[in-house]
Amino acid sequence: MRYKLFCSPKTLAAALLLVTGCVAPSKQVPAQQIPSLKDAFKNDFLIGTALNVAHIQERDQKAAVLIPKQFNAATPENIMKAEHIHPEWGRYDFDMPDKLVEYGKKNNISINAHTLIWHSQMPAFARRMQSVDSFRTFFNEHIKTVAGRYKGKVQSWDVVNEALNEDGTMRRSPFLQKLGPDFVTEAFRLAAAADPQAQLYYNDYNNEQPAKRAGCIALIKKVQDAGVKIDGVGIQGHWHVGRVPFQHIEESIEQYAALGIKVAFTELDIEVLPRNFQGADVNQRMQDNPGLNPYKDGLPDSVQQQLAKDYQQLFELFLKHKDKISRVTFWGVTDGDSWLNGWPVRGRTNYPLLFDRNYEPKPAFYKVVATKRK
Template sequence: MKPSNFKYQLLFICSIGLFSATFAQNQPTSLKEAFKNDFLVGTALGAEHILEKDAKANQLIKKEFNAITPENHMKSMNIHPEWNKYDFYLGDKFVEYGQKNNMYVVGHTLVWHSQLPRFVGKIKSADSLKLFMTDHINTVAGRYAGKINSWDVVNEAIEDDGTFRKSIFYNLLGEDFIKMAFDLAAKADPKAELYYNDYNNEQPAKRKATIEMIKKLKASGTKIDGVGIQGHWSINSLNTKNIEDAIIEYAALGLKVAFTELDLTVLPNPWDLKGADVNQNFENSPKMNPYPKELPDSVQTTLAQKYEELFKVFLKHQDKIDRITFWGVADNHSWLNGWPVRGRTNYPLLFDRNFEPKKAYNSVMNLKKNNPNL
């Protein structure tokens, strides 16, 4: 070999090595980094996360996510257990957690028909219910004014067929309770973004009704900044066309779109349940709990493929989407282990029970690693 040729080959090899090292250094190492130019990536926190009781979970949350939602502790049953009593301990800790870690903080939720304090169920008059709503929203949203980035103001007010849910709020106040809630929230915390949040609101009938409701709110001068699509879906029936249509139609109203409670169940659903009605529960059986110990590799692959399909849609419309929040940190912290069948073992998230990334995590991350211009 001639010395000159050897020199050029050595330079070529060194150049390849330098390029590979630089490429590796430039690859994103977390969800929040990978999608930093597209949308926020969040997770729902339980009390154990807020209080930092698990070091591995805490490390994962801080590494991967830049937005947080309280799973349960800001719902009225917990934060307002009695008419003249509030419990702000976990709410305060939650907000502190977000602030010290420079995270986008979501308040969830101000008005919801479920997980209400017992005393609310005993209310019989419209005036008393208005008094509760006024005091609750003024007190809770007012306490965190300037510290919460967005509120899920009203949660799940519309049924799948497009009619209003016959909740205590609707039965006593009619659909005006929605406007009332948003107006109170806007006054209590003028800086917070205000969202309407629901499940199945990507499906045509419910989407149409939601759009009509939002148009009425906006026409009346009520402040509403965004719509939250919960995203409790199944790997067996994921409909990306409905999801994409919903993104486009909600954004056309001048609203931000967020996917607020994302998870994909891998378990059978013989009742064809959709969404997230927490009052539904059914008997467990081996047939309904096929993976009690671990998820087969074939199902891991399907889950990864479905998450990849979803995130391709999200990236296509990243200009319209503000946030993607997973409903849980890891598989051990998922409400789907107990719904709609108690005692099942589900695997709906990107991290397993040991807080390790799954194939689904890699499929989502590879969208950006392999296509940085997406």
């Protein structure tokens, strides 16, 4: 019988959810009958989520229950980015990052620290620097101090974030302009010295696309050829419903793994709203108009089912290559937490994740769990 294969027989509602990914709004599955993502994939790869300050402080009881049940890895959304953790020359703010580490310890959640070097969300004082020597001192001390503070306390670091253009060339960031193209290698060298136990990743978006992937491979090889530790590459995975580039993703997993490193999907979400460009450059924006926010009152079933299909196909691909993948992290806990509600247009209603705004599993959630039952 189909129900016996896919679900607990306790309730017909639960059975229908697991088989079809659908349920009437009034037929919520009891919380104790909802499967756990981290348990489903415990022998495959870590399942992570992005945490904001409210999550870390456990202000919302529903989130406080949901997160430890579903996830065994976490990445901070903003609190470890340089403008927050290092707001002034010689002054660091470790309050929330320390709380994140304690949260992870309390809930048996591995922490991926994000991020040491990124051209965006830099401290204002560093952006204003004209002296190359002063900027290099900032670069060196920031990595040594921040990575050193969490030595042995985090599982991994996104050491360098988004250093490439779409064509695979180096982005003309303040780091490239002042320190030259070897800044990536030096960042990994410093991070490895500050925290030898941490896994060290290069992280980017669209680096599953052929041109950017080629640049990313060249960058990784450059670090390796210098004899510097690099453990993995993060593919952010900001994709669009109905247009997930499955072939490019599979090619990327295979080509990155051939370098002897692990692949992580670090910021996964599948956008359902219209947009006139690809990627995840936070500096890009679109002018608001009503047509760009079509689902204010709820997601049409056809889109919901396409979203579920995309997530199912993604996780089938991830499982096919589970020996090469270290972690799959969703960029947010619920749809209501997603950064895509405010970017590239503020105030939109987006639905890119596996849990809805009421902390309930969506059809996509059950399709993902069902990939382990095939």
